[in-house]
Structure formats: structure tokens, C-alpha cells
Amino acid sequence: MARVVLTGGVGFIGFHVARALLGRGDDVVIVDDFSAAPYPTAMKERNDRDLHHEFGNKLHTVRACITDAAALKSVFSGASGVIHLAGIAGVRPSFDDPTRYARVNVEGTASVFELALAAGITRVVSASSSSVYGNATPLPALESAPAISPESPYAASKRGAELVLSALSLKAKHVACTGLRFFTVYGPRQRPEMAITLFARKIIAGEPITMFGDGSMKRDFTHVDDITRGVLAAYDHDAPGFRVYNLGSGAPITLADLIVALGRAVGREPNVVRAPVPLGDVDATFADIAKASRELSWTPRVKLEAGLTTVAEWVRENP
Numbered sequence: 001m002a003r004v005v006l007t008g009g010v011g012f013i014g015f016h017v018a019r020a021l022l023g024r025g026d027d028v029v030i031v032d033d034f035s036a037a038p039y040p041t042a043m044k045e046r047n048d049r050d051l052h053h054e055f056g057n058k059l060h061t062v063r064a065c066i067t068d069a070a071a072l073k074s075v076f077s078g079a080s081g082v083i084h085l086a087g088i089a090g091v092r093p094s095f096d097d098p099t100r101y102a103r104v105n106v107e108g109t110a111s112v113f114e115l116a117l118a119a120g121i122t123r124v125v126s127a128s129s130s131s132v133y134g135n136a137t138p139l140p141a142l143e144s145a146p147a148i149s150p151e152s153p154y155a156a157s158k159r160g161a162e163l164v165l166s167a168l169s170l171k172a173k174h175v176a177c178t179g180l181r182f183f184t185v186y187g188p189r190q191r192p193e194m195a196i197t198l199f200a201r202k203i204i205a206g207e208p209i210t211m212f213g214d215g216s217m218k219r220d221f222t223h224v225d226d227i228t229r230g231v232l233a234a235y236d237h238d239a240p241g242f243r244v245y246n247l248g249s250g251a252p253i254t255l256a257d258l259i260v261a262l263g264r265a266v267g268r269e270p271n272v273v274r275a276p277v278p279l280g281d282v283d284a285t286f287a288d289i290a291k292a293s294r295e296l297s298w299t300p301r302v303k304l305e306a307g308l309t310t311v312a313e314w315v316r317e318n319p
């Protein structure tokens with residue numbers, strides 16, 4: 001029986017990946033510290049409760065920090081693979097706590113990989129981010145771009161984690177180790193501080209939403225159902241060696257157009273106020289998804305309009 005260690009499994013993306021793994025019959029052990037950053041612990045406890053309610057004893061949850069190797073040794077023992085999604089997310093707050101970002105995202109990833117190696121695990125999938133491309137990468141961004149000019153401590157920590165995995169893979173050539181660069185993920189249970197869910201709540205409540213800059217900033221929004229299929233496709237593709245893939249929609253949209261589309265999905269006219277672009281926000285993200293399509297047979301399926309409706313419904317049902 002396949003047993004997968006899923007770090008960050010009670011977070012936004014982790015919840016959906018856990019459901020998909022459990023739904024296809026895998027056993028799952030979640031490792032998560034339920035930390036209150038960047039959003040309340042209660043939401044993670046709810047995700048955990050909902051998973052346990054649906055899947056019972058096919059799922060175990062271990063409340064621990066990924067850097068606590070002593071506590072996690074027995075958890076990794078006997079597992080067939082690791083999907084490592086735990087991390088501190090968020091570009092803007094990373095300027096206020098860069099040490100924590102480096103510790104959790106870089107040291108934590110190194111620790112997870114070491115634990116996997118010590119347990120004889122030969123499959124590791126790790127969450128990275130489109131933020132590694134910064135502003136200097138020509139768009140659409142290719143995985144082969146150097147990605148050496150991060151615009152935030154968060155971006156630097158995600159690139160650092162990739163480089164640690166790449167270097168460690170030199171001594172562990174038998175391990176299939178994959179970094180997945182997620183492009184702005186949205187959907188039900190999205191982190192509440194992220195644009196689409198935050199905006200949807202405000203539009204429904206009749207409150208103003210803040211648009212950074214003139215609205216021309218572009219993002220490659222990717223629905224969590226597509227990301228989940230991509231994570232499983234990468235996990236199942238167990239060719240040895242280290243590689244990275246973009247998981248994005250490949251169809252960026254401006255912030256201004258997003259707000260119009262979201263207003264339509266919610267059924268209410270957004271009231272927009274403007275503010276300067278915060279430090280760390282890049283001008284545009286745009287994934288080249290040819291590599292994931294070629295090697296993982298993965299392509300995104302959820303169109304933005306349909307995806308926004310899933311958020312509008314979630315927000316209405318969960319005020």
C-alpha cells in the first residue's frame with residue numbers, strides 16, 4: 001500500500017492534494033505545524049477536520065515542524081514518497097521576517113530531503129513558485145531561465161530551496177526529485193489574504209477592494225484543481241534525477257481584467273480604490289507550460305471564468 005508523506009497538508013493546496021491522494025486510495029500522513037502565519041490556525045484545523053471526516057483512518061496527521069528531524073524520523077520510515085508543500089508563503093510579509101522564510105523554506109526543504117534519503121524514499125516532489133523568475137526573466141518564463149534575481153526574501157527562499165534540492169540530488173541520483181513552480185493558485189479554501197478570495201469577500205460585502213498600481217500588472221492565475229493534477233502527475237513520474245516544471249495556466253490576465261471578471265462571477269459591481277504597488281510584487285507572471293505538457297502529459301483545464309465561480313460559491317457558502 002502506498003503511503004505518502006504530505007507536508008503542509010492542512011494548508012490550501014495541501015488540502016486538495018490530500019483529498020486527491022486519499023480519493024485514489026493512497027494512505028497519507030500529513031506533517032504540518034498548523035502555524036498561524038500567514039493566516040489563522042483555525043482554517044487549518046478545519047481543513048484537517050474535513051479530511052478526517054471524509055477519509056477516516058486512511059489519513060494521519062502529525063503536528064510538527066518540518067525542521068524537527070528527530071520528531072519526524074519515524075513518520076518518514078516506510079513511506080513510499082514525499083510531497084513537500086509546507087512552507088511560509090507570501091511575498092510582502094517576507095520582508096518583515098526573512099529569517100523565518102529562510103529557515104522554514106530553505107532549511108525545512110533540506111531537512112525534508114535528508115529525512116527522505118535516510119528513510120530510503122526515492123520520490124520527492126517539492127513546491128516552488130513562479131516568484132523565482134523575478135522581473136528579469138523573459139516571458140513566457142522557461143524553466144531553463146537562470147532565475148537569479150528574486151524580488152523578495154520569499155522568492156529567494158523558494159529559489160534557495162530548489163538549489164538545495166538540485167545540489168543534494170547530485171549525491172542521490174537514484175531519487176526522482178521534482179520542483180514545481182506554482183503560478184498564483186486560486187480556488188476554494190484559498191489563503192484568505194490572497195487577491196481572489198480577499199476581493200470576492202469584499203465585493204460580496206460591498207466593501208472597496210484595493211488595486212495595486214494602474215491595474216496593468218499581469219498574473220498567470222492557476223486553479224487549484226489543475227495544480228493538484230500537476231502535483232500527482234509529477235509524483236507519479238518517477239524518473240530519477242532533479243528537474244523543475246512550471247505549473248501555470250499559460251494565460252495571464254491583468255489585475256484590472258481580473259477584477260471585472262470576478263465582479264461578474266460574484267454578481268456585483270466591484271468598488272475599486274488604488275494603492276501603490278507593494279515592494280516585492282513583480283510586473284507580470286506568465287508560464288511556459290510546454291515542458292510539463294511534454295514530460296508530465298499535464299495541461300491546465302479550468303478556464304478562469306469557471307474557476308472564479310468556484311471561489312464565489314465557496315466564499316458565499318463560507319462567510
Ligand SMILES: NC(=O)c1ccc[n+]([C@@H]2O[C@H](COP(=O)([O-])OP(=O)(O)OC[C@H]3O[C@@H](n4cnc5c(N)ncnc54)[C@H](O)[C@@H]3O)[C@@H](O)[C@H]2O)c1
Pocket residue numbers: 007008009010011012013014031032033034035037038044064065066067085086087088089090104108127128129130181182183184185186191
Ligand atoms: N498558493 C499559491 O499561489 C502558491 C504559489 C506558489 C508557490 N506556493 C507554495 O505552495 C506551498 C503551499 O502553499 P499554500 O498556498 O497552500 O499555503 P498554505 O500556507 O495554505 O500552506 C502551507 C502549509 O505549510 C504549513 N507550514 C508552514 N510552516 C511549517 C513548518 N515549519 N512545519 C510544518 N508545516 C509548516 C502551514 O501550516 C500550512 O498549512 C507553499 O510551499 C507555497 O510557498 C503557493
